[in-house]
Amino acid sequence: MRWIIPASKVEPQDQRRIGGKGYALASLFKGGFTIPETLCIPSDLYGEYVIRTGLRERILLELHRKDFKEMRWEEIWDCATRIRNMFLRMPIPAEIDTSLKAEIEFRFSGKSTAVRSSAPEEDTAYSSFAGLHESYLNVRGTDAILEHIRKVWASLWSDAALLYRQELGLDVEKSSMAVVIQEIVVGDRSGVAFSENPANPSQGVIESVYGLNQGLVDGAVEPDRWILDRRRQTIVSHTPTTRKYWMVPDEIGIKLEALPVTKSNQPPLDPKDVLEVFQLVCRAEDFFNAPQDLEWTYKEKTLFVLQSRPITTVAIDESGDKRSWYLSLHRSFENLKSLRQKIEEELIPAMIVEADNLAAIDEATLSDLDLVEEVKRRWEINHKWVNIYWEEFIPFAHGVRLFGQVYNDVLHPEDPYEFIDLLAHTDMASLERNRKLEELAGFIRNDQSLAHLLKNREYKSIPQEFIRKIEGFIDKYGDLTCSVTGGTHCDQEAEPLFNILLEMAAHPIIAMHDRKSVHNDELKQKFLNCFEGDRKIEAAEMLDLARTSYQLRDDDNIYLGRIESYLLAAIREARRRAENPKTRQSSGSQTRALVDVLSELDHRSKSLNPYEKKQGQTFQIKPRQLIGQPAGPGIARGKARVIQQHSDLSDFKHGEVLICDAVDPNMTFVVPLATAVVERRGGMLIHGAIIAREYGLPCVTGIPDATSLIQTGDEITVDGYLGIVTVGSADV
Numbered sequence: 001m002r003w004i005i006p007a008s009k010v011e012p013q014d015q016r017r018i019g020g021k022g023y024a025l026a027s028l029f030k031g032g033f034t035i036p037e038t039l040c041i042p043s044d045l046y047g048e049y050v051i052r053t054g055l056r057e058r059i060l061l062e063l064h065r066k067d068f069k070e071m072r073w074e075e076i077w078d079c080a081t082r083i084r085n086m087f088l089r090m091p092i093p094a095e096i097d098t099s100l101k102a103e104i105e106f107r108f109s110g111k112s113t114a115v116r117s118s119a120p121e122e123d124t125a126y127s128s129f130a131g132l133h134e135s136y137l138n139v140r141g142t143d144a145i146l147e148h149i150r151k152v153w154a155s156l157w158s159d160a161a162l163l164y165r166q167e168l169g170l171d172v173e174k175s176s177m178a179v180v181i182q183e184i185v186v187g188d189r190s191g192v193a194f195s196e197n198p199a200n201p202s203q204g205v206i207e208s209v210y211g212l213n214q215g216l217v218d219g220a221v222e223p224d225r226w227i228l229d230r231r232r233q234t235i236v237s238h239t240p241t242t243r244k245y246w247m248v249p250d251e252i253g254i255k256l257e258a259l260p261v262t263k264s265n266q267p268p269l270d271p272k273d274v275l276e277v278f279q280l281v282c283r284a285e286d287f288f289n290a291p292q293d294l295e296w297t298y299k300e301k302t303l304f305v306l307q308s309r310p311i312t313t314v315a316i317d318e319s320g321d322k323r324s325w326y327l328s329l330h331r332s333f334e335n336l337k338s339l340r341q342k343i344e345e346e347l348i349p350a351m352i353v354e355a356d357n358l359a360a361i362d363e364a365t366l367s368d369l370d371l372v373e374e375v376k377r378r379w380e381i382n383h384k385w386v387n388i389y390w391e392e393f394i395p396f397a398h399g400v401r402l403f404g405q406v407y408n409d410v411l412h413p414e415d416p417y418e419f420i421d422l423l424a425h426t427d428m429a430s431l432e433r434n435r436k437l438e439e440l441a442g443f444i445r446n447d448q449s450l451a452h453l454l455k456n457r458e459y460k461s462i463p464q465e466f467i468r469k470i471e472g473f474i475d476k477y478g479d480l481t482c483s484v485t486g487g488t489h490c491d492q493e494a495e496p497l498f499n500i501l502l503e504m505a506a507h508p509i510i511a512m513h514d515r516k517s518v519h520n521d522e523l524k525q526k527f528l529n530c531f532e533g534d535r536k537i538e539a540a541e542m543l544d545l546a547r548t549s550y551q552l553r554d555d556d557n558i559y560l561g562r563i564e565s566y567l568l569a570a571i572r573e574a575r576r577r578a579e580n581p582k583t584r585q586s587s588g589s590q591t592r593a594l595v596d597v598l599s600e601l602d603h604r605s606k607s608l609n610p611y612e613k614k615q616g617q618t619f620q621i622k623p624r625q626l627i628g629q630p631a632g633p634g635i636a637r638g639k640a641r642v643i644q645q646h647s648d649l650s651d652f653k654h655g656e657v658l659i660c661d662a663v664d665p666n667m668t669f670v671v672p673l674a675t676a677v678v679e680r681r682g683g684m685l686i687h688g689a690i691i692a693r694e695y696g697l698p699c700v701t702g703i704p705d706a707t708s709l710i711q712t713g714d715e716i717t718v719d720g721y722l723g724i725v726t727v728g729s730a731d732v
Contacts, residue, residue, distance in 0.1 A: 002042070003041065003042070003044075003045050003096060003099050003100060003103075004039050004040070004041060004099075004100065004103045004104075005018060005039070005040045005041075005042060006038070006039055006040075006107075007022075007025055007026040007029045007035065007038040007039070007040065008026075008029060008030075010022070010023065010026035010027075010030075010040060014026075014040075014042065016043075016120055017042035017043055017044055017120075017178065018040040018041075018042050018043070018118060018178045018180075019043065019117075019118030019119050019120050019177075019178040019180075020118065020119075020120070020309065021116060021117070021118035021180055021307055021309070022038075022040040022118040022178055022180045023118075024288070024307065024308050024309065025038050025040075025180065025182075025305075025307060025308075026038070026040065027287070027288075028284070028287070028305055028308060031287050033280075033283075033284070033287075033305045034302065034303065034304050034305065035182075035304060035305050035306075036114075036182040036183045036184070036185050036304060036306070037107060037108075037111075037182065037183035038180060038181070038182045038183075039103070039104070039107060039180070039181045039182075040118070040178060040179070040180055040181075041100075041149060041178060041179040041180075041181065042178050043119075043120060043176035043177055043178040045096065046153050046156075046176050046177045046178070046179075047176055048093075048096065049092060049093070049096070049153070052093045052096075053090045053093065055086055055087070055090055058083075058086055059083055059086070059157065062079050062082055062083055063079065065079070065627050065628065065629060065702065065723065066627075066628070066629075066682065066702050066704065067704070068162075070704060071682065071702070072681060072682055072683060072702075073159065073163065074681075074682060074683025074684070074685055074686055075629055075682035075683050075701075075702050076159045076162050076163060077159040077401060077683065077684075077685075078629055078631075078682070078683055078684045078685075079157075079159075079162070079629075080157050080158050080159040080162060081401070081404060081405075081408075081416050081417070081684075082416050083154065083157040084151075084154040084155075084157065084158070084405070084408070084416070085408055085412075085413075085416035086154075087150045087151065087153055087154035088150065088151070088154070088408060088409065088412045089412050089414070090150070092146060092149075092150070097146065100146060100149075101142050101146070104142050104145055104146070104181070105142050107181075107183075108142075108145065108181070108183060109142075111140070111183050111184075112138045112139070112140050112183070112184040112186070112249065113138075113139045113140070113145060113181055113182060113183055113184055114135060114136065114137050114138075114139070114180075114181070114182045114183075114184045114306075115135065115136045115139050115145060115148040115149060115151075115152055115179060115180075115181055116135040116136075116152070116179065116180040116181075116182065116307070117133030117134060117135060117152045117155060117156075117177060117178075117179065117180075118177075118178040118179060118180045119133055119156060119175070119176070119177050119178065120176060120178065132155075132158065132160045132161045132164055133152065133155040133156065133158070133161055133177070134151060134152050134154075134155035134158070135152070135214075136148045136151065136152070136253070137184060137212065137214055137249070137253065137254050138184060138249045138250065138252070138253050138254050139253075145181060149179050149181075151409075152177065152179050153177050153179070155177075156175055156176070156177040182306075184249070185297050185299050185304050185306070186212070186248075186249055186299065187211075187212065187213070187297030187298050187299045187304065188210065188211070188298060188299065188300070189208060189209070189210055189211075189268040189269060189273075189297065189298045190208065190209060190210075190211065190212055190213035190215075190216065190295075190296065190297040190298070190306075191206060191207050191208035191209060191213065191216060191223060191268070191269075191277070191295075191296060191297075192206075192207050192213070192216065192217075192293065192294065192295050192296070193205070193206045193207075193277050193278060193280070193281035193292075193293075193294045193296060194206075194281070194291070194292075194293055194294075194311060195230075195278075195281040195282050195284065195285040195291045195292050195294070195311075196230065196285075196291035196311060197227065198311060201230075202229070202230055202231070203227050203228060203229060203230060203236065204227070204228040204229075204230050204278055204281065204282070205225065205226070205227060205228070206225070206226045206228065206269070206274055206277050206278060206281075207223035207224065207225050207226075208223055208224050208226075208267070208268045208269050208277075209221045209222075209223045209224075209246060209247075209268060210243065210246040210259055210263050210268050211246030211247045211248050211259075212246075212247040212248065212249070212254055212297075213247075213295055213296075213297055213306060214247050214254055215245065215246060215247030215256065217295075218247075218332055219332070219335070220245065220247065220256055220332055220334055220335075221245050221246060221247060221256070222241040222242065222243075223241060224238065224239065224240050224241055224243075224267045224268060224269070225238070225239040225241075226238050226239075226269070226274050227239075228274070228275075228278050230282075233275065233278060233279065233282070235271060235274055235275070238267070240267060243259050243263065243264040243265075244258065244259055244264065245257065245258060245259055246259045246263075252535075256334065273298070276303060277296060277303065280294070280296065280303060280305070281294045281296075281308075284305070284308050288308070288310070290310045290311075291310065291311040292308050292309065292310065292311065293308070293309050293310070293311045294307070294308040294309075295307045295308070331395055331396075331398050331399075331402070333402065333538070333541075333542060333545075336396065336398065336399045336402065336545055336549070337541075337545060339392065339395065339396050340396065340399070340545060340548060340549075342392065343392060343393065343396060343552065344548075347388060347392060347393075348555075348559060351385060351559040351560070351562075351563065352559065354381060354385070354563055355559070355562040355563050355566065358378065358381070358563065358566035359566065361374065363569060363570045363573045364573060368577060368593065368594055369593060371570065371573060371574055371577070371594070372574070372593045372594060372596075372597045374570050375567075375570045375571060375574050375597050375598075376597065378566055378567040378570050379567060381563065381567075382563055382564050382567045385560055385563050386560070389556060389560055393552065393556045396549055396552060397549055397552075397553055397685055398549070399545045399546050399548065399549030399550075400423065400546050400549045400550050400553070400685060402542070402546070403419060403423075403542050403543060403545070403546030403549075404416075404417070404419045404420075404546075406539070406542060407419040407422075407527055410527070410530040410531075411526065411527065411530065415633075417684060418523065419523075419527075419546075420550075420684070420693060421520055421523055422520060422523055422524055422527070422543060422546075422547075423546055423547050423550040424550070424690075424693050424694055425520075425694065427551070428551055428554040428555060428690075428691075428694070429554065429555045429558040430554055430555075430558060430668040430669075430691065431554075431668075431691075431694060433477045433668075433669065434509070434668065434669055434671075434672055436473055436476075436477065437473075437500070437501065437504060437669055438504060438508075438509050438672070440469060440470070440473060440501055441501050441502075441504035441505040441508075441509075442505070443466060443469070444501055444502065444505040445505040445506075445508070450462070450463065450466060451502065451505065454498050454501070454502055455502060457495070459498075470497070474497075495650070496647065496649070496650030497650075499650045499651070500649075500650060500652070500669060500670065500673075503652070503653060503654055503673055504672070504673065506654065507654040507655075507673065509672040509673075524543070527539065527543070528540060528543075550685075550690070553685050553686075553687065553690055554687060554690050554691065557664070557687055561664075561666065571598065574594050574597060574598055575598055577594055578594040578595050578598055624726065624727060624728060625724060625725070625726050625727070626700075626703045626706070626709060626710075626724070626725040626726075626727070627703070627723060627724060628678070628682065628700040628701055628702040628703035628706075628723045628724075628725065629682045629683070629684070629700065629701045629702040629723050630700065630719075630720055630721055630722060630723035631682075631683070631684050631686075631688075631689035631692070631693075631699040631700060631701045631702075631720065631723070632677065632689060632692040632693045632697055632698050632699030632700075632720045633698065633720050633721055634676075634696070634697065634698035634720045634721070635698055635717065635718065635719050635720065635721070636657070636675045636676040636697070636698045636717070636718050636720075637675070637715070637716070637717045637718070638655050638656055638657045638675040638676065638715075638716070639655075639656050639657065639712075639713055639714065639715060639716075640656065640657050640659045640678075640710050640711065640712055640713065640714040640715075640716050641653070641656040641657065641658060641659060641674075641712055642659045642660070642707050642710055642711060642712045643658065643659065643660040643661075643667070643707070644707060646666075646667075649667060649669075649670050652670040652673055652674075653673070654673045655673075655674075655675050656673070656674060656675065657674060657675055657676045657677070657678060657716055657718060658670065658671065658674040658676070658677045658678065658688075659678045659679075659706055659707060659710050659712075659716075660678075660679055660680070660688070660706075660707060661679065661680045661681065661706070661707055662679055662680065662681040662686065662687070662688060663677065663679060663686075663687050663688025663691060663692075664687065667688075668687070668691045671688075671691050671692065671695055671697070672695055674692075674695075674697060675697065675698075676692075676697050676698040676699065676700075676718035676720070677689075677691075677692040677697055677698075677699040677700075677718075678699070678700050678701075678703060678706055678710070678716075678718060678725055679699075679700075679701045679702070679703070679706065680701075680702070680703055680704065680705065680706040680707060681701060681702065682701040682702020682703075683701060683702070684701075686701060688701065689701055697720075698718045698719065698720030699718075699720050700718055700719070700720060700723050700724070700725050702723075703725060706725075709727075710725075710727060714727055714728070715727075715728060716728075
C-alpha cells in the first residue's frame, strides 16, 4: 500500500483516495501549472489508523449517544471536541509512522509546509467543504507534520463539518479524510480568483491581499477587489480597501502584523498582474472544463497555484445551504476580541437601559387600547433582542471553544474538558442571586422564631425588617415564581420563596470559593508555560476572553430574560382584562382588540414556556439506563425531582436530583440544593451544565425525553464522567 503519493505519481484511479483537492493539484501539475512541492496522504491511511487504534469504534460511540438528527449545535460541538481529543492523544501506529517519516524527511527536511485537508467529498461540483476542514500553515519538522496530519483527520469530525454533512445527507459513518502536504510558498501577494462571478456570469472576480492567503480566507485581512469582463478579459472596476494588516509566517504557525506603510498606499496587484491572475484562472477553467475558484500567490515574479476547485456558490445558495451560518459561529481570536468589546460596551448596557425603560411603565395603569399597543411594542423589543442574542452573543460562545482547542492542542489532556476548570468560578449573575438567597436563609437559620413563623405559614407576623429584605431581593432579582428571570408578582403567594429559603436554611450551601479547584492555578501555569514571549501574552489574553465568554453564557440569559419578563407581564395583564372585561368597563371594540392581540401572539408566547409538554408524552416507561452527554464530572445518587412546570421548583428538597427539559436562568436557585443535574437539552455550555459545574455537581445532558422517562421519586444514579443515568436502586 502506498501511504504517500507525490503529485507527479498520482494516477486517475487515485482520485477517490486522495480527495478533490489533492487530485486537482496533481492534475494541475501534470497540466503544466506551477504548484508547490506536494505530497498526498490517501484516505486509506486514515482508515488504517482509526481501525488499528480502535478509534473507529470510539467515534461511532460518540456519534450514537443520541440520534444525530436530534442533536443541537451545542451537543455537536461537544461531540466534536471529544473526538478531536482522541486524535490528539492517539499516535500513528509505529510501522506506518516509520514509513511516513522517511518520505516526509526526504521531501521536506528544513522546509516549512502547509498541511491541508482533502476529504473525498470536498471540492466537487455538488458540494464544497471549503473552510469546514482544517488547514495548517508554516508547519516545520517531521514530528510536527505528523501531528498536524492527525489534526486534519480530526477536523473530519469538527462540529461545522458534521453539521454540513447532515445538511447534505452524507453518511458520517462512511466519511474519510485524505491529506495534502505542500511546501509553503511565502508569497508577498496572495488571493483568490473566480473565473466566473457567482453574481454575474459575464464577469470574473479577483481578490488580493499582501502576505499569506490565509489572512483573506480567514477574513482577518480585507482584500482589494477587481471585477473583470470575461469575454474581453479587461478590468471593469477596482474596489480598494484600507490596507492595515497582513498575515506572515511566525516561529510557529502564522501571525497577523501591521502592514508596512510602503505597501499600505498601493494595491497588491497592478493592472498587468490582475490580468495575469485572471488568465491563470481562465486557463484552469478550460483545463477542468468548469468555472474555477482558485487560490494563488506571487513569490517575487512567479505565480503559484495553491489550490483550485469548482465554483459551487450558486448551487449552494439555491439549495438553502446553511454552511455560512455554521461557519459564522467560529470566530478568530481578533474577531472575538472585537465582539467582546461590542457586547460589553454597547449591547449589555443597551439591554439594561431597555429593561429599565420597560420597568418604568406600569401596564396595569394603561387603557385597554394603550395596553394593546404596549403588548405589540414589547413583542418587537423582545424579538429585536432575541435576534441580537443569536447574531452576537451565541457566536461569542466560541471564545470558550477556541481556548479549549488551543489548550488541548498544547497539553493533550486525558479529559478534553480539563480546560473548563480554568473558566469556572466567575461572578455570574445567577450565582450572585443565589448568594443573596443564602444570606436570607442565614437570617432564618439564626432566628428560630422567624423559622417557626415561616414553617407554620404565619406570614402576617413576620418582622417588617425581614419583609423589607425580601422585597429588596424581589425588586432586584424577581420573586422566583415567574418562569422568566426578572419577572415579579407572577404568583401573589410568597410561599414558594419561603419554602426554598427554609430548605436552604436547613442545609447551608458551601461557599463558592470553598469549591474552587485546588489545581486551578497549577493548570493555568501549566498552560501558560507552553508559550513564550508574545505568544504567552496572547495565551493569557485568550484565557481572559474565554472566562468572559464562559460567564456570558449564563449572564446573557439573565439580561434577555428580564426584557422577556416585561413582555409576559403585559400579555398577562391583557389576558386578565380580556377574560374579565367588566372589571375594566371596556367597550366591545376594546375587548375585541385585546382578544385579537392575544390571539396574534398566542402561538409565539407558547414558545416562551420551557415546561410545555410534548404531545403524546407518557410517564409509563421505566428505563434502566439512559445515555447522554457527560457535562459535569462526578457520581451522585438521589431521588429524582422532575420539573414539569415552574411551580414544581418550590417543592425541591435538599439532596434530590434535578430532572428538567433545560435549566433556564430562573431555575438556578434550586441547584445549590441538588445532588446532581439531568437535562434533555445537551451541551457542555448550556446554562444548566455551567451552573452544575460551578457547584461541583455531576451533570448529564442530552437525554431525550428525560422528563418523561424519569419520574419524581425514582432513585437514580448520575455518572457525570460517562454521561450515564441509571434509574433504580444500586443493588437492582
